[in-house]
Amino acid sequence: MVVNLYGFVGSTYTKRAAITLHEKQVPFIFHPIDYTKKEHKLPEHTAKHPFGQVPVLEDDGITVYESRAIARFIALKYSDQGLPLIPPISDLAKTAAFETAMQVENQQFDVWAARIVVEKLIKRLFNPDYEQNTALVDEAITTLNAKLDVFEKLLSEQAYLAGDEITLPDLNIIPLGVKLQEALGVDILENSHRPSVTKWWQRLTARPSWIAVQDGVKTVEKY
Amino acid sequence: MVVNLYGFVGSTYTKRAAITLHEKQVPFIFHPIDYTKKEHKLPEHTAKHPFGQVPVLEDDGITVYESRAIARFIALKYSDQGLPLIPPISDLAKTAAFETAMQVENQQFDVWAARIVVEKLIKRLFNPDYEQNTALVDEAITTLNAKLDVFEKLLSEQAYLAGDEITLPDLNIIPLGVKLQEALGVDILENSHRPSVTKWWQRLTARPSWIAVQDGVKTVEKY
Numbered sequence: 001m002v003v004n005l006y007g008f009v010g011s012t013y014t015k016r017a018a019i020t021l022h023e024k025q026v027p028f029i030f031h032p033i034d035y036t037k038k039e040h041k042l043p044e045h046t047a048k049h050p051f052g053q054v055p056v057l058e059d060d061g062i063t064v065y066e067s068r069a070i071a072r073f074i075a076l077k078y079s080d081q082g083l084p085l086i087p088p089i090s091d092l093a094k095t096a097a098f099e100t101a102m103q104v105e106n107q108q109f110d111v112w113a114a115r116i117v118v119e120k121l122i123k124r125l126f127n128p129d130y131e132q133n134t135a136l137v138d139e140a141i142t143t144l145n146a147k148l149d150v151f152e153k154l155l156s157e158q159a160y161l162a163g164d165e166i167t168l169p170d171l172n173i174i175p176l177g178v179k180l181q182e183a184l185g186v187d188i189l190e191n192s193h194r195p196s197v198t199k200w201w202q203r204l205t206a207r208p209s210w211i212a213v214q215d216g217v218k219t220v221e222k223y
Numbered sequence: 224m225v226v227n228l229y230g231f232v233g234s235t236y237t238k239r240a241a242i243t244l245h246e247k248q249v250p251f252i253f254h255p256i257d258y259t260k261k262e263h264k265l266p267e268h269t270a271k272h273p274f275g276q277v278p279v280l281e282d283d284g285i286t287v288y289e290s291r292a293i294a295r296f297i298a299l300k301y302s303d304q305g306l307p308l309i310p311p312i313s314d315l316a317k318t319a320a321f322e323t324a325m326q327v328e329n330q331q332f333d334v335w336a337a338r339i340v341v342e343k344l345i346k347r348l349f350n351p352d353y354e355q356n357t358a359l360v361d362e363a364i365t366t367l368n369a370k371l372d373v374f375e376k377l378l379s380e381q382a383y384l385a386g387d388e389i390t391l392p393d394l395n396i397i398p399l400g401v402k403l404q405e406a407l408g409v410d411i412l413e414n415s416h417r418p419s420v421t422k423w424w425q426r427l428t429a430r431p432s433w434i435a436v437q438d439g440v441k442t443v444e445k446y
Contacts, residue, residue, distance in 0.1 A: 050373045050376060050377060051327075051331055051370065051373050062315060062316050062319045063319070064319045064322065064323055065323055066322075066323055066326030066327065066330060067326075068322075068326050069319075069322035069323040069325065069326045072322045073315075073318065073319050073322050076312050076318060077315060077318075089299050092285060092296075092300060093285050095296065095299060095300075096285045096286070096287045096292075096296050099287065099289075099291075099292035099295045099296050100287055100288055100289055100292040102292065103289035103290075103291050103292045104274075104289065106329065107289060108274055111334070133358075133359075135356075136356075136359070147274065150273045150274050153273060154273060
C-alpha cells in the first residue's frame with residue numbers, strides 16, 4: 001500500500017501536507033503537479049481535486065484534498081506512530097484547546113498572512129508587472145501585528161498553540177509563516193518585542209519535518 | 224451544569240455556534256456581548272477570548288472560542304444526542320470526506336463570501352461613509368461563482384458537502400451564506416443555473432436550527 005501526495009513542489013500548502021507525513025513517519029510518493037504548465041487544471045488532476053488546486057492525498061483508495069484536511073486525516077489514521085498531533089477526544093479540555101488552536105492558526109494568522117503573501121509574491125509570479133494593493137497590504141500588516149501580540153500573550157503561558165505539547169496547528173503555520181517573512185523582508189515572527197513567539201517559531205522551524213520539505217517536497221521511500 | 228454562550232446577537236459567527244447547540248439539543252444560556260458598546264474588548268471578555276471577538280463557549284469549566292471550534296467541540300462532546308455531525312474515526316472514507324468538506328466550507332466559500340460581506344456590509348456598519356473596494360468585491364464575486372460551479376458538480380452527486388448525510392460543514396455555511404445574499408441582493412445560492420446547490424441550500428435554511436437563530440440567538444432552557 002502506497003501513499004501518494006500530489007502537489008506543486010514549492011507550494012506552502014503542499015509543504016503543510018508533507019510536514020504531517022514526515023511527523024507521522026508515513027512514507028509517500030510525491031507526484032509533482034506543475035503550476036507553471038497549469039497541470040492542476042487538467043482533467044486528470046481535477047478528477048482528484050474538483051477545485052483544481054494542490055495538494056491531494058491518495059491513501060489506500062481514499063482521496064483527500066485541502067492541506068489541513070490531509071494533515072488531520074494523516075494524524076487520525078496513523079495515530080499510533082510518530083508524534084501525537086491530535087489529543088484524544090476523551091480529554092475534553094485538551095480537545096477544546098486543540099480545536100480552538102486549529103481555528104486560531106487559520107482565522108487569526110493565515111487569513112492575514114495569506115493576503116500579504118498573495119499581494120506581495122503570488123500575484124507577481126503570474127504577472128511580473130502586478131502592482132500590489134498597498135492599502136490592503138498595510139491593513140493586513142497592522143492587523144497581523146495585533147494578532148501576534150495576542151500570540152505573544154498565549155505563548156508566554158504555554159509552549160505551543162494548544163498547550164505545552166506540539167499539535168497540528170503549530171505545524172500548519174510553518175510554511176506560510178516562512179513565506180510571510182520572505183514577503184515582508186522582516187522577521188515579523190522573530191521580533192525582540194515578542195520573545196515567546198520568537199522562541200516558539202525557532203523551535204518550529206528547526207524541526208526535521210520542516211527541514212525535510214523547506215526546499216521542496218520529495219518522495220520518502222521509508223523511515 | 225450550564226452551558227454558556229457569549230456572543231453578539233446578530234453575528235453570523237455567534238449563529239454558527241448556536242446552530243450546533245440546537246442540532247445537538249444542548250440547552251444554553253445566551254449572554255449578549257454588545258459590539259456597538261465595544262463590550263468584546265472589555266477585560267472581562269478578553270479573559271475568555273484573548274483576540275476580543277465572539278462567540279465564546281463555556282461548558283463545565285472548559286472555555287472554547289472560534290465558531291468552528293465551538294461547533295466541533297459540541298459535536299464531539301455531545302456525540303450521543305441530536306444529529307450526528309461528525310463521522311466516527313473508524314470510518315476512514317467518511318472521515319476523509321468530512322475533513323475535506325470542513326476545509327471546503329472554510330477555504331473555498333467563507334474566504335470569498337466574507338470578503339464580500341465585510342466590504343459591502345460590515346465596514347459600513349462602523350463607518351456609514353465607507354466606500355467599498357469595488358475591485359476587491361468584483362474579484363471575490365467572480366471567484367465565488369467559479370467555486371459554486373464546483374459545488375454544483377459535487378452536490379449533483381451527493382446530497383451534502385461530505386456525502387449523503389448532513390455534517391458540520393453544511394451547518395457552518397448557513398449564517399454567512401444568508402448574509403452574503405443580503406450583501407449581494409441576488410440569490411447567488413439559489414440560482415437556476417445551479418439546481419443542486421439551490422436544493423441543498425433550501426434544505427439547509429429550512430432546518431429548525433437555523434429558523435431558531437436567524438433573527439437572533441436566544442437562551443434555550445430545555446429541549
